[in-house]
Amino acid sequence: MNPINSIFDGVLKSNKYSITKQRKLIFDKISELAPVSLFDLINSLKEIDRSTIYRTIDLFIKLRLIKKIDIGFKYNIELSELFSKHHHHFYCSKCHQIIDFDEPSGLEELIYNLANKYNFKSSEHSLEINGLCSNCQQV
Numbered sequence: 001m002n003p004i005n006s007i008f009d010g011v012l013k014s015n016k017y018s019i020t021k022q023r024k025l026i027f028d029k030i031s032e033l034a035p036v037s038l039f040d041l042i043n044s045l046k047e048i049d050r051s052t053i054y055r056t057i058d059l060f061i062k063l064r065l066i067k068k069i070d071i072g073f074k075y076n077i078e079l080s081e082l083f084s085k086h087h088h089h090f091y092c093s094k095c096h097q098i099i100d101f102d103e104p105s106g107l108e109e110l111i112y113n114l115a116n117k118y119n120f121k122s123s124e125h126s127l128e129i130n131g132l133c134s135n136c137q138q139v
Contacts, residue, residue: 004031007082011063022048026056027065034078035069035089035098041077069098070128088126092133099133 008027012019029044030036036044042053057077060066065082068075071091076098090099107127115122 004079004083008065011065011082015063017059017063022052023056023059026053027060030060030066030077031079031083034066035076036078037074037076067126070126071096071098071130089128090133091128091130092136093130094132094136094139097133097135103127 008024009019012023017023025045025048026041029041033040033044038053038057041057042050045053057066061068061077064080066077067080068077069089069091085102087100087102090101091097092099111122111125114120
């Protein structure tokens with residue numbers, strides 16, 4: 001069995017949720033397209049009811065199988081750090097491309113120090129940098 005599917009099955013089972021055909025299809029499509037908008041996900045899963053997709057996405061977020069990439073008032077989704085190492089994103093505000101990048105050395109310490117300065121206990125973080133990709137800068 002694929003390690004990603006094994007983790008997926010294990011998380012659902014350990015939280016007492018069934019591994020349904022729809023959940024599996026939605027998870028597989030997210031794995032294939034991620035990062036993906038809900039609009040694109042719904043359009044790629046015509047055989048599944050929209051409300052089922054929304055409920056399943058909420059469940060996957062709750063179980064930390066997937067995470068949101070916030071883009072203004074909208075978001076895309078991708079697999080969580082159960083399936084890939086921690087990373088951040090550049091977002092092109094013109095073509096809407098999302099580019100992953102690894103966390104630079106020292107960022108974790110900077111976040112820890114900032115949190116301490118403001119007497120804040122950080123549990124997780126994400127960094128999304130908006131701007132123009134190299135292709136859109138050329139236009």
